[in-house]
Amino acid sequence: MALVLNEEQQMLKESAQGFLAEFAPIAELRKQRDAGSQTGYADNLWGQMTDMGWAAILVPEAYGGLEFGHVGMGQIVEQTGRTLTASPLFATAVLGVTAINAAGSEAQKTELLGAIAGGEITTALAVDEKIHHTPTQISMAAVKQGGGYVLNGAKRFVADGSTADKLIVAARTSGEAGDMQGISLFVVDRTAAGVEVERVEMTDTRNYANINFSNVEVAEAALLGEEGKGFKALSTTLDAGNIYLSAELLGMAQQSFEMTLQYLKERKQFGVLIGSFQALQHRAADWWSQVELCKSVVLKSLQAMDEGDKRAPVLASVAKAKLCEVAELSTNEAIQMHAGIGMTDEYDIGFFIKRSRPAQMMFGDNSYHTDRFALLSGY
Amino acid sequence: MSNLQAFRQETRDWLEQNCPQSMRHSTPGGDDACWGGRNYKFSSEDQKLWMDRMAAKGWTAPDWPTEYGGGGLEKAEHKILKEELLSINARSPLDSFGIWMIGPALLKFGSEALKEQHLPPIVRGEIRWCQGYSEPGAGSDLAGLQSKGVDMGDHFIANGQKVWTSYGDKADWMFCLLRTDSEAKKQMGISLVLFDMETPGVTPKPIKLISGSSPFCETFLDDVRVEKDQVVGDINHGWTIAKYLLTHEREMIGGMGSAEIGGESLGQLAAKTLGVEHGRMNNPMLRAEVATWEIDGACFGLTAERVTDEVKSGQGVGATSAMLKYYGTELNKRRFETLLKIHGSDGVVWNGEASKGGWLPRTWLRTKGNSIEGGTSEIQLNVIAKNILGLG
Numbered sequence: 001m002a003l004v005l006n007e008e009q010q011m012l013k014e015s016a017q018g019f020l021a022e023f024a025p026i027a028e029l030r031k032q033r034d035a036g037s038q039t040g041y042a043d044n045l046w047g048q049m050t051d052m053g054w055a056a057i058l059v060p061e062a063y064g065g066l067e068f069g070h071v072g073m074g075q076i077v078e079q080t081g082r083t084l085t086a087s088p089l090f091a092t093a094v095l096g097v098t099a100i101n102a103a104g105s106e107a108q109k110t111e112l113l114g115a116i117a118g119g120e121i122t123t124a125l126a127v128d129e130k131i132h133h134t135p136t137q138i139s140m141a142a143v144k145q146g147g148g149y150v151l152n153g154a155k156r157f158v159a160d161g162s163t164a165d166k167l168i169v170a171a172r173t174s175g176e177a178g179d180m181q182g183i184s185l186f187v188v189d190r191t192a193a194g195v196e197v198e199r200v201e202m203t204d205t206r207n208y209a210n211i212n213f214s215n216v217e218v219a220e221a222a223l224l225g226e227e228g229k230g231f232k233a234l235s236t237t238l239d240a241g242n243i244y245l246s247a248e249l250l251g252m253a254q255q256s257f258e259m260t261l262q263y264l265k266e267r268k269q270f271g272v273l274i275g276s277f278q279a280l281q282h283r284a285a286d287w288w289s290q291v292e293l294c295k296s297v298v299l300k301s302l303q304a305m306d307e308g309d310k311r312a313p314v315l316a317s318v319a320k321a322k323l324c325e326v327a328e329l330s331t332n333e334a335i336q337m338h339a340g341i342g343m344t345d346e347y348d349i350g351f352f353i354k355r356s357r358p359a360q361m362m363f364g365d366n367s368y369h370t371d372r373f374a375l376l377s378g379y
Numbered sequence: 380m381s382n383l384q385a386f387r388q389e390t391r392d393w394l395e396q397n398c399p400q401s402m403r404h405s406t407p408g409g410d411d412a413c414w415g416g417r418n419y420k421f422s423s424e425d426q427k428l429w430m431d432r433m434a435a436k437g438w439t440a441p442d443w444p445t446e447y448g449g450g451g452l453e454k455a456e457h458k459i460l461k462e463e464l465l466s467i468n469a470r471s472p473l474d475s476f477g478i479w480m481i482g483p484a485l486l487k488f489g490s491e492a493l494k495e496q497h498l499p500p501i502v503r504g505e506i507r508w509c510q511g512y513s514e515p516g517a518g519s520d521l522a523g524l525q526s527k528g529v530d531m532g533d534h535f536i537a538n539g540q541k542v543w544t545s546y547g548d549k550a551d552w553m554f555c556l557l558r559t560d561s562e563a564k565k566q567m568g569i570s571l572v573l574f575d576m577e578t579p580g581v582t583p584k585p586i587k588l589i590s591g592s593s594p595f596c597e598t599f600l601d602d603v604r605v606e607k608d609q610v611v612g613d614i615n616h617g618w619t620i621a622k623y624l625l626t627h628e629r630e631m632i633g634g635m636g637s638a639e640i641g642g643e644s645l646g647q648l649a650a651k652t653l654g655v656e657h658g659r660m661n662n663p664m665l666r667a668e669v670a671t672w673e674i675d676g677a678c679f680g681l682t683a684e685r686v687t688d689e690v691k692s693g694q695g696v697g698a699t700s701a702m703l704k705y706y707g708t709e710l711n712k713r714r715f716e717t718l719l720k721i722h723g724s725d726g727v728v729w730n731g732e733a734s735k736g737g738w739l740p741r742t743w744l745r746t747k748g749n750s751i752e753g754g755t756s757e758i759q760l761n762v763i764a765k766n767i768l769g770l771g
Contacts, residue, residue, distance in 0.1 A: 003685035004692050261768055276771055281764035282757065288768060289702045296681035318674050367667075374670040379650035379660040 001303050003296060005071065012068070013075035015052075017082075023048060024085040026348045032086075033205045039163055040086035040206045049087060050119030058097045063113035065097075070240075074247040074302040081251020084355050086206045088122040090244060091160035096123030098240040099168050103185055103225030103233035112166070112187070124164035124190075125237065126155035126211055133364040135170070135231075135238060138183055140213065142171035149173070149223070151186065151194075151216040159362065161209025162199040164190055169213070173228050183231045185224035192216055203354040239316035241363045243301045246319040249327040249359055250298045253291050256334040256352045260284070263338055280337060287333055290326045297322055314376050317369040324366035331356045386456050390463045397432045399425035402470050412474045415504025417551050433472035434503045440478050443486065447498035454691075476545065477501030477508040479631055480624055481554045484571075488612040488620050497552075497573070509576070511541040511555030511598060512621070519758050521556075521625075522566045522618065526600060528557035535559060535572065537580075537603040543752065547583035547596030550576055557605070560615045571617035573609040580604075590744035591729075591737070628753040629704035645714060646673050649721045668717055672710075679710055701766070705759035708749035715743040 005013065024045060032040050049055065057073045059065020073094070080089065093116065100112050100123075115121040127135055140153025151171055161167070167188045175182030190197060194216035200208045225233050261284060264275030274280060301315040309315075331353035335342035342349050364372070402425055405411050413419075413426050421427040433439050436450060441457045443449020452460060475482075482501050485494050500506040517524040526539025537557055544553070552575055560568030576583065580603040585593035612620050643651075649669045653661045660666040686699050718739060719726040725733040727740050734740055750756040764770040 002688040002692065003681065004688050004694055261770075264770060273771070278761075281768075281770050282760040284768055284770065285705075285760040285763035288763060289706050292699070292702055293675070293678040293682050293706070296685040297678045299685065300681050318677050321671075321674050322678050370667060370670045370674065373674055374646065374660070374666055375658055377644075377646045377670070377673065379646050379655055379666060379669070 001307065003299055003303075005075070005299075008068075009072050009075055012072045013079065016076040016079040019048075019052070020079050020083040020085055024080075024083055024087070026084050026351060029084050029086065029205075029351060030348075037205075038199065038207060040204075045085075046088050046122070047119065049089060054089060055093045055119050056117035058093060058101075059113045059117040060101065060109075063109050064117045065113065066117075070243070070302045070305040071299070074244065074298065077244045077247045078251040078254075078298070081248035081253075082255040084204075084252070084351050086204075088160055088164070090241075090248070091124045091164060092116055092122040094244050095125040095159075095237055095241055096166070096168060099123075099125060099185065099233060099237040100187075100224065102236045103230060105225075108187070108221075108224060121165040122160065122163065123166045123168055124158050124160040124209075125241070126158045126161065126167050126169045127234070127238070127363075128157045129153065129155060131156075133361070133368055135234060136180055137177045138170050138172055139177040140169070140171040142173045142184055142186060144173070144227075145217075148217060148219040149186065151188070151213045151218065154210065154212050156200075156210040157362065158209045158211055160207055161190075161211055162197050162207045166190065167195070167211070168224065170230060170234050175228075180231045182228045183234060184227050185230040185233060186218055186222045187224055188213075188216060188218055188222060192218070202358050204351075204358050205354075206358070208358075235313070238363050239313050240305060242316045242320040242369070243298070243305060243312075245359050245362055246294075246298050246301065246316075246323040249323040249356065250291075250294050252352050252356055252359075253294060253323070253327050253330040256330045256349060257284075257287060257291055259349055260334045260337045274337075283333065283337075287329060290329060294323055294326050314373065317364075317373040317376065320364060321366050321369035321373060324360040324369070327356045327360060328366075383455055383459065387459045387463065390460055393436075394463055394467060394469065397429075398467060398469050399429055401425045402429045402472075403468050405468070405470065411470050413470070413472060413504070414507055414546070414549070415473050415475060416507025416549065417505070418549065419504075419507065429470070430472045430504050437502060439473040439475075439504060440482065440498075440502045443482065443498065443502065447486075447494055448502035449498070473504045475501060475504065475507065476510060476550075477506065480510065480627055481508050481573075483627060484554075484611060484620050484624050487623065490608075492608065493573070493611065506551045507546070507549060509544050509547045509550035509553050509596075509598075510624075511544055511547075511553045513543045514540060515542055515597075519755055521621070522569065524556055524558060524569070526555075526557050527561065528559045528570060528572065528605060530559065533607055535570075535605045535607065537572075537574075537600045537605050539600050541598040541600065542586075542595075544583060544596045544598045545594060547576075547598045548585050550583075552576060553581070553598070554611070555600075556617055556621055563615060566618040568615050569617045569621065570614050571611040571620045572605045573611065574603060574605045578603055578605075588744070589747070590741040592741065592745070625754060626700045629700045629759070631753075644673065645669055645676070645717065645721075648718075652721050665717075665720055668720070672713055672717055675710060676714070679706055683707075699767075701754075701759040701762040704753065705750075705756050705763070708746075709756060711749050712746045715739075715746045719743055 028042060053066050054076060056065040057068045061067045096116055097113060100109060129138060129140060142149045142151050167190050169186045169188050170183055171186060172182050173184045194214045196212040198210045200210055202208055264280060265273060267274045297319045301319040304312040304315050334349050334352060338349050341347045401423060413430050415430060437445060437448055438450045441450035441452045441460055445451035478501060482498060485497060512521060514524050514526060528535035528537045552573060555572050557570055557572055558568050559570040580601040582599040583596040586595050586597060587593050646669055650660050683703060722739060728734040729737050729740060
């Protein structure tokens with residue numbers, strides 16, 4: 001497939017751009033933060049998004065979705081990176097849909113995917129237990145008991161964990177930490193007895209949570225996919241997650257670059273525009289080149305998911321590793337080139353670095369994905 | 380069967396019959412290039428046979444018009460030909476600055492007479508070309524060139540010195556930038572002219588490089604007669620064509636960034652050399668360096684692909700050749716630094732089996748020139764800053 005957007009994808013990108021600029025610009029993030037919002041977005045935002053069908057884009061038509069594909073969805077997520085828009089789009093419409101679609105039974109897909117597409121429920125994916133992403137190291141226990149399972153353990157860094165209706169939880173039904181076998185996925189109500197949710201405020205003021213599970217009893221129907229064989233679906237979900245995080249980081253890299261470029265053309269020192277200094281020109285030119293590389297790898301990895309390309313896992317790590325590097329470069333250079341005002345809370349540029357770092361760390365940072373890339377490449 | 384499928388089958392059959400077996404693999408660490416030209420010594424009969432057979436089909440210049448000896452292939456057909464050549468691991472039948480550089484410039488800017496005179500011998504590998512651009516005082520500031528062509532009516536008399544003339548001592552003809560109007564503003568008084576290297580007064584002298592080889596020359600011009608009918612485009616308007624050619628050159632040099640060496644990826648080669656235990660390569664720091672390079676290499680390869688696709692679909696922003704040149708050459712330099720580390724002390728053996736007869740250290744040193752020739756990395760960054768980012 002050619003590495004360009006088709007007309008429909010281009011239209012979706014433009015409509016997302018228009019919508020986000022109007023209803024969820026950076027000013028909205030500031031407003032939500034200052035008001036101490038628990039979600040990080042306006043109450044009616046998700047309703048507006050689901051009305052436009054964004055929750056249904058990745059849902060197959062058979063389950064009431066639009067089946068529009070990853071390249072299209074990627075354009076929306078990239079735009080949310082430009083506007084730093086928080087919403088359930090990632091945790092629900094990407095992670096929830098991907099996990100349920102990859103692992104769920106016919107009945108689960110019909111019920112849950114339909115509800116997501118219709119904007120009736122939101123989801124969160126609970127994977128990490130330690131401060132670094134290591135999905136094979138899951139030790140949270142799920143023990144078969146009676147007609148169902150009992151869950152015990154703790155999860156952390158769960159995006160939307162404090163607000164989602166349903167938690168998709170990766171727990172161990174057999175084996176021990178380090179084994180890929182023995183991991184199972186469960187759909188658990190956030191409000192179920194024994195689920196204790198602690199909202200954690202991070203640099204991007206989104207609604208992460210650490211979640212404790214103490215003797216949480218779930219029915220057998222809560223098991224998503226086959227017992228002990230959840231790692232494959234989890235892996236697919238994490239790959240998708242990383243590719244969409246890369247798309248979001250791309251939006252951030254582009255926007256922070258463009259805002260800085262504009263500043264280089266406005267700010268004067270020594271009687272001239274600072275953009276006339278070669279020391280800054282060369283850094284800007286290198287930065288731009290790096291962002292161009294990012295555009296290519298994000299588009300390619302989105303296409304790979306649409307085509308069911310078996311290289312999608314490798315591409316997910318290539319994309320995330322590269323985007324972590326370039327997002328870090330972008331958000332740092334943005335502040336340095338804005339200099340003094342870049343350090344002020346009043347100026348928007350500082351929001352990018354505060355969103356970028358958690359997005360980089362979510363599901364593995366540059367070092368994790370460079371290592372994974374090497375492992376997948378046989379070294 | 381569609382036309383393209385039929386073309387693929389015909390091509391496959393033809394290659395099967397016409398590509399000599401010895402031309403279907405590369406010599407490890409060796410120089411397989413075939414440059415052609417009046418004085419060229421073919422490394423084997425097969426090498427000449429392969430060039431001649433491909434030239435007869437016009438496939439040494441597959442996308443040039445058939446009237447000038449080219450293959451006349453459409454884009455899709457050209458792609459199929461490349462794929463089929465790759466699938467049998469065929470060597471390039473002819474490497475040529477004529478095909479890569481002056482040919483495309485003649486097709487775009489040259490008179491009918493110049494095209495008829497020069498293009499067919501290029502396709503047949505009969506005439507080898509070199510480029511006379513840089514001068515001792517005009518490197519990055521190319522438009523500051525001082526070699527003069529004085530108007531003598533039907534011809535110019537050229538005097539001056541060129542430098543970094545690739546294979547100047549082996550080439551048959553030169554395409555050369557001369558200042559033909561000293562009064563005009565810098566870029567306005569330059570003409571692109573063609574002359575035979577056997578013309579009296581043309582003296583190429585090889586320059587020995589840090590790599591030990593001498594692929595470049597300095598070329599002295601002493602009262603060299605250049606016919607006016609050998610000016611490409613209009614007199615004093617050669618700068619536009621020179622810039623077009625530089626863009627070509629950048630794309631060519633930048634394209635090296637993601638190529639594999641001997642069909643092996645850097646990671647495979649490193650794993651083989653350093654060993655793998657428990658799934659991970661020994662030497663964790665070098666492993667990280669290799670993986671980071673491969674990630675950047677993959678992103679660069681995809682970017683070259685995307686830029687091509689954008690141009691095809693009319694979405695291109697253009698002017699990206701400076702970015703590809705900048706990043707591709709820096710990437711290639713990084714690759715060879717990493718390769719050197721992978722091979723340890725073997726990698727710096729100047730002569731001997733350990734480094735394939737010095738191939739690795741010599742090639743490593745040669746890559747240092749990648750970010751200098753065709754415009755330095757710093758010049759590419761200037762071009763990006765000014766032309767793409769609008770920074771004045």
